[in-house]
Amino acid sequence: MQIDNNQLLRFTTAGSVDDGKSTLIGRLLYDSKSIFEDQLEAIESTSKRKGLEGVDLALFTDGLRDEREQGITIDVAYRYFTTPKRKFIIADTPGHIEYTRNMITGASTANVAIILVDARHGVIEQTKRHAFIASLLQIPHIIVCINKMDLVDFKEDVYEDIIKQFEGFSSKLTVRDVRFIPISALLGDNVVKRSENMDWYQGAPLLHTLETIHIGSDFNKIDARFPVQTVIRPQSDQHRDYRGYAGRISSGIFRTGDEITVLSTGLTSKIKSIDTFDGTLEEAHAPMSVSITLEDDIDVSRGDMIVRTKNKPESSQEVEVMLCWLNNESAKPRTKYLVRHTTNEQTAMIKEVVYKIDINNLTRSSEDTELHANDICKVKLKTTKPLHFDSYRENRNTGSLILIDPTTNQTVAAGMVI
Known part of the structure; x- marks a missing residue:
């Protein structure tokens, strides 16, 4: 090899x-x-x-x-x-x-x-x-x-x-x-x-x-996921009609002509062009940074995810996650945190601690549900709007998230979607 x-x-x-x-x-x-x-x-x-x-x-x-x-x-x-x-x-x-x-x-x-x-x-x-x-x-x-x-x-x-x-x-x-x-x-x-x-x-x-050692690709090549980072609207007369959605492809391959769906709106269209600093491409794959234009003028903004219509991720306001608590301060019940998932950021709370894992012997306990620094546990997160995700096993990028304390802006936990 x-x-x-x-x-x-x-x-x-x-x-x-x-x-x-x-x-x-x-x-x-x-x-x-x-x-x-x-x-x-x-x-x-x-x-x-x-x-x-x-x-x-x-x-x-x-x-x-x-x-x-x-x-x-x-x-x-x-x-x-x-x-x-x-x-x-x-x-x-x-x-x-x-x-x-x-x-x-x-x-x-x-x-x-x-x-x-x-x-x-x-x-x-x-x-x-x-x-x-x-x-x-x-x-x-x-x-x-x-x-x-x-x-x-x-x-x-x-x-x-x-x-x-x-x-x-x-x-x-x-x-x-x-x-x-x-x-x-x-x-x-x-x-x-x-x-x-x-x-x-x-x-x-x-x-x-x-x-x-053969490490293959770090990226899922099957599931096409494109979290939108920003909308490009040039002010020059030459490009006044241009409306591109810029970001980094998280996984999979996108091609011109692909039928896509925008999550979370559910609106559909086709890819008109895939643009880069060096020119236009017929196809692009993870982890390339590109700007995608669509054939239809539909509402797309930062935090949305462009996916192929026939290959959508899961979408839910309740997500089961393996969480590692990173913060020195314990998690507070029913506290609101910011959840950052790809380019999407919204409010969430830990609805339930299903169990904690004793990582010395891999036993699970559902009795003590207070989270302290270094604890690893399975939790149910409740978000204000649906998250669009794959399991971490299938896709590291769309299957991972972090929780942020909105008062201190500190990252308090890292999670992997089950």
């Missing part, structure tokens, strides 16, 4: 405290020669001041002052690097349970989740929690890196036992592709280069796996 050299792969790293996430990312950057000389010199200098013999690889990601003072990663640290085969964005997320919201933020756009497991401890509750979140976010690929193999004498039976532990749990999750790699991030075994200490492992090292 040929790999597109310009294809961008987003991956997130997760693991419990001290599993070596920052060291692993540092090793990836260091061994793939993706570090600028001045960065390397600064980190070498810092490592010497700390009395270390070699380079402290964790410093490549722990760049925030608070992280260094506390010795932990407390936010989502994004890093970018490129190899001859692919471009990458890394989201390094905290391992602590109180930072579940950070992991969901970092993993929400990921193609791959790397979950680290300490070879000495095996699969623990935090491993299960991270795997569950990856499943919840519909990340298509999980790579389980069994780290610190050097501390268990590179034993194959330790590796095989952890695979059995993880597979026994992950069989309950909706993850299509799970891979396992035994590594030592500190020494570099199976990170960029194959390990001579683990010749029993016949698979590829981590970087080669990331470079060659």
